[in-house]
Amino acid sequence: MSEQKTVGVVGLGLIGGSFVKAYHAAGWRVLAKNRTKSTLDFAMLAGDVDGELTNENVGTCDLVLVTIFPEASIEAIREFAPYFGKKPVVMDCCGTKRTVCEACFAIAEEYGFLYVGGHPMAGTQFSGYRSAEVNLYREQPMVIVPPRYDDIFLLDRVKELLKPAGFSHISVTTAEKHDQMIAFTSQMAHVVSSAYVKSPTAMLHHGFSAGSYRDLTRVARLNPPMWAELFIENKDFLLFELDGLLDRITAYRNAIENDDTEELTRLLEEGRKRKIEVDG
Numbered sequence: 001m002s003e004q005k006t007v008g009v010v011g012l013g014l015i016g017g018s019f020v021k022a023y024h025a026a027g028w029r030v031l032a033k034n035r036t037k038s039t040l041d042f043a044m045l046a047g048d049v050d051g052e053l054t055n056e057n058v059g060t061c062d063l064v065l066v067t068i069f070p071e072a073s074i075e076a077i078r079e080f081a082p083y084f085g086k087k088p089v090v091m092d093c094c095g096t097k098r099t100v101c102e103a104c105f106a107i108a109e110e111y112g113f114l115y116v117g118g119h120p121m122a123g124t125q126f127s128g129y130r131s132a133e134v135n136l137y138r139e140q141p142m143v144i145v146p147p148r149y150d151d152i153f154l155l156d157r158v159k160e161l162l163k164p165a166g167f168s169h170i171s172v173t174t175a176e177k178h179d180q181m182i183a184f185t186s187q188m189a190h191v192v193s194s195a196y197v198k199s200p201t202a203m204l205h206h207g208f209s210a211g212s213y214r215d216l217t218r219v220a221r222l223n224p225p226m227w228a229e230l231f232i233e234n235k236d237f238l239l240f241e242l243d244g245l246l247d248r249i250t251a252y253r254n255a256i257e258n259d260d261t262e263e264l265t266r267l268l269e270e271g272r273k274r275k276i277e278v279d280g
Helices: 014-025 037-045 070-084 098-111 152-161 175-196 200-204 211-220 224-233 235-257 261-279
Strands: 006-010 029-033 063-066 089-092 114-120 141-145 169-172
Touching: 006 014, 014 029, 029 037, 063 070, 070 089, 070 098, 070 224, 089 098, 089 152, 098 114, 098 175, 114 152, 114 175, 141 175, 152 169, 175 211, 175 224, 175 235, 224 235, 235 261
Parallel strands: 006 029, 006 063, 063 089, 089 114, 141 169
Antiparallel strands: 114 141
8 A cells, every 4th residue: 555645735726735635535644734724624624634744744745835825836946945855845835946946956955855846726706715626626727837847757847747737738837938928828818808898888788798798708817916926926927918919909990990890800811810820
């Protein structure tokens, strides 16, 4: 019979809470740390968490997942750094990677533990432990930023440790490439959704909206402090995407204002073809 594995989770919001539930369901011992003690107490009372993650037991973990804001993640990893030892793989789960990875690779080198950047590509419009789902990551992608890209044994080890979450596949990239792509696939969508729903007409939409409205506004129910921090940390790539979007929106607006049906049709057809091309 194999020895029971242990996961440590820092942060019991939607992301951390969903990891807790997934690893608990897989039979792992789960230790957790959370800023709000009442949330940790609730998770322990529910049976999802076996004990508090501390300096004394963090070194017994096989995997430590840090699932809080970027700057807070760096601070948490720095505080635990003298106590990790050689056993755990330490992974943050932040939505941007350059700032966190640069800081944490240096901390890991200083203290001799193994750190890997991570970003689970899953979530909902809700937040908090009560919104956590045991299957949140099932069949969803995971992106990792390892310290070395030619270490097959490291990648196999990380994949094995992430199995309880149920990811469909794991992509390996650099912090820079991750942040460039995430500005387009996630961050710009959140900005657009937040801005779109601020129209005064939104208060009157009931009975006049269906899938288009629902899909476009879903992520406006975001965590404002977290996303503001992510946007500022990734401002170069996000501003590039937003500036391009503003140019494209202006082209549509001009065609509509000028009753230019031919140009508007061309723009719409161009977008239709691009969607087909992108989706393959």
